[in-house]
Amino acid sequence: xxxxxxxxxxxxxxxxxxxxxxxxxxxxxxxxxxxxxxxxxxxxxxxxxxxxxxxxxxxxxxxxxxxxxxxxxxxxxxxxxxxxxxxxxxxxxxxxxxxxxxxxxxxxxxxxxxxxxxxxxxxxxxxxxxxxxxxxxxxxxxxxxxxxxxxxxxxxxxxxxxxxxxxxxxxxxxxxxxxxxxxxxxxxxxxxxxxxxxxxxxxxxxxxxxxxxxxxxxxxxxxxxxxxxxxxxxxxxxxx
Numbered sequence: 001x002x003x004x005x006x007x008x009x010x011x012x013x014x015x016x017x018x019x020x021x022x023x024x025x026x027x028x029x030x031x032x033x034x035x036x037x038x039x040x041x042x043x044x045x046x047x048x049x050x051x052x053x054x055x056x057x058x059x060x061x062x063x064x065x066x067x068x069x070x071x072x073x074x075x076x077x078x079x080x081x082x083x084x085x086x087x088x089x090x091x092x093x094x095x096x097x098x099x100x101x102x103x104x105x106x107x108x109x110x111x112x113x114x115x116x117x118x119x120x121x122x123x124x125x126x127x128x129x130x131x132x133x134x135x136x137x138x139x140x141x142x143x144x145x146x147x148x149x150x151x152x153x154x155x156x157x158x159x160x161x162x163x164x165x166x167x168x169x170x171x172x173x174x175x176x177x178x179x180x181x182x183x184x185x186x187x188x189x190x191x192x193x194x195x196x197x198x199x200x201x202x203x204x205x206x207x208x209x210x211x212x213x214x215x216x217x218x219x220x221x222x223x224x225x226x227x228x229x230x231x232x233x234x235x236x237x238x239x240x
Contacts, residue, residue: 094185112201155207
């Protein structure tokens with residue numbers, strides 16, 4: 001399961017529509033102003049309390065990230081400004097993984113359970129999450145919020161009245177800087193070195209296609225360190 005030492009357990013407890021996340025990202029990038037996002041939330045949220053809770057999640061993702069993730073978020077913006085074809089959904093996924101261990105746990109379980117047949121029962125996701133976070137109504141509700149968000153971001157389709165989840169076609173992350181940034185997000189939420197050979201099939205980033213030649217690409221990234229472990233496998237870690 002996702003490792004998160006010394007990180008605040010901030011709950012991803014709201015449905016975050018992709019349009020809202022994209023607006024928050026564009027605000028951080030200086031491509032639009034905050035009022036556009038506020039207008040979107042005003043239209044979609046009938047109450048002030050609901051808007052505030054959704055804004056809190058969006059703040060943590062893009063507008064006011066944790067101090068240890070400010071540079072990480074700023075690098076995502078730089079990647080997008082240099083390559084506007086980069087899917088904002090992929091960047092938001094990476095920030096959600098790094099910021100919210102709960103989001104990453106749901107993603108990892110969905111990725112594992114859908115890896116073989118491409119779909120799985122929603123009830124199985126809830127059962128696995130309850131094993132880790134406890135059999136509480138809050139666990140079930142937050143899991144639903146994450147699943148609903150992942151569906152909005154293009155990762156899954158909720159079928160059979162939401163009783164089953166089916167993977168959609170993978171989203172290609174073609175920009176090399178975006179690929180290495182997404183790998184860094186995996187490392188941040190895993191809290192340990194990862195095998196390079198398994199990155200492209202990593203369940204936690206199941207919606208994305210990272211491409212080939214990862215070993216060479218990652219070896220050129222200043223924030224990452226590539227080495228060979230005791231068994232001869234190449235692994236990547238965050239550079240100290």
